[in-house]
Amino acid sequence: NAGVMQNPRHLVRRRGQEARLRCSPMKGHSHVYWYRQLPEEGLKFMVYLQKENIIDESGMPKERFSAEFPKEGPSILRIQQVVRGDSAAYFCASSPFPGTQGGSYGYTFGSGTRLTVV
Amino acid sequence: AQTVTQSQPEMSVQEAETVTLSCTYDTSESDYYLFWYKQPPSRQMILVIRQEAYKQQNATENRFSVNFQKAAKSFSLKISDSQLGDAAMYFCAYKTGANSKLTFGKGITLSVRP
Numbered sequence: 001n002a003g004v005m006q007n008p009r010h011l012v013r014r015r016g017q018e019a020r021l022r023c024s025p026m027k028g029h030s031h032v033y034w035y036r037q038l039p040e041e042g043l044k045f046m047v048y049l050q051k052e053n054i055i056d057e058s059g060m061p062k063e064r065f066s067a068e069f070p071k072e073g074p075s076i077l078r079i080q081q082v083v084r085g086d087s088a089a090y091f092c093a094s095s096p097f098p099g100t101q102g103g104s105y106g107y108t109f110g111s112g113t114r115l116t117v118v
Numbered sequence: 119a120q121t122v123t124q125s126q127p128e129m130s131v132q133e134a135e136t137v138t139l140s141c142t143y144d145t146s147e148s149d150y151y152l153f154w155y156k157q158p159p160s161r162q163m164i165l166v167i168r169q170e171a172y173k174q175q176n177a178t179e180n181r182f183s184v185n186f187q188k189a190a191k192s193f194s195l196k197i198s199d200s201q202l203g204d205a206a207m208y209f210c211a212y213k214t215g216a217n218s219k220l221t222f223g224k225g226i227t228l229s230v231r232p
Binding site: 031035040041042043045048056059089098107109110114 | 122124155160161162164209218220221222224
């Protein structure tokens, strides 16, 4: 089992460009979560998705950020018109069951994508 | 709102010694779960140990154990027989049973002296 795969590992974008971050969950996991880690901070929840559905996007900035988890393929976190403040590590996690059911197992995280905006 | 506080930014321990990392949380929920995650320089977030709030018995995983004080809302991690590979950032995290979000503390950097 390859675990949660995120790519790219590092991404450099100029201000105003678009950033697309990909996450392939563990085999058999249909629930995906995105978190953002700013320097010297803990991870902050952004969005929770199931296949073809956004379940909870309460942590997503209102503008420029979007996420999807299509029926086929990886989950994508998209940041349009990036700004320097978007520079952070973005983590994806997955679970085999809904995040609202119990939760004693925690989630399996990927190694993150470090986005640098120059 | 739930909060998780890790007040110590850094700690250091001698190899083979024991170290305790502190964490407090604030919640009005009764159904919740607590976690410690390890983040080595590779950036991978690794689940170290978890605790269900309804369980009175402290969780243990090999050299890692917790001291869960529910009334005090305290959840500390004890690492026994520290090894060089334990050097990393450690994050305390909280989750309710009815919510999908993990709430993380700011983390603590643990260094292990040979």
